[in-house]
Amino acid sequence: MADITQLPVMTPSDAEAIGFARFNTVPTLPIDIPDGNFTISARTSDGRRITFFFGEDRRGAPPSFVDIQYHDNGTTVPNANGGASPTFDMLTIGRGGRHAYDSRQHPSDDRPSIAVILLALTAHGGEPG
DSSP states (O other), rough: OOEEOOOOBBOOHHHHTTOOOOSSSSBBOOOEEEOOOOOEEEOTTOOOEEEEEEEEESSTTTOOOEEEEEEEEEEEETTTTEEEEOOOOOOEGGGGOOEEEGGGSOOOSOSSOOOOEEOOOOTSOOOOO
């Protein structure tokens, strides 16, 4: 099993002080993700499930993307492996709060089953952060 470091839940300020990104002023659970492929599975108190798959682009490398999947919307689409994947609604928020993408505007068959976040380095070639 992969070695992971999971710290206790803390304030966003405390998480930021030890090198994690801050987002909203709510309790924060910082986790060091190991190199290679790794999944975090989370569940709300009412049973709604979401997964975050941190994927490598080459064996043993740090993850270069995150696949996000919400599992309990009750709808599916055929996937590339001959099975079915759950679909969900999502939107993106950009400059000034504008919704650059809103899946609720699309027919059911065009709604996402996986959201992919690319963990690219900054445009100027530096380290993320």
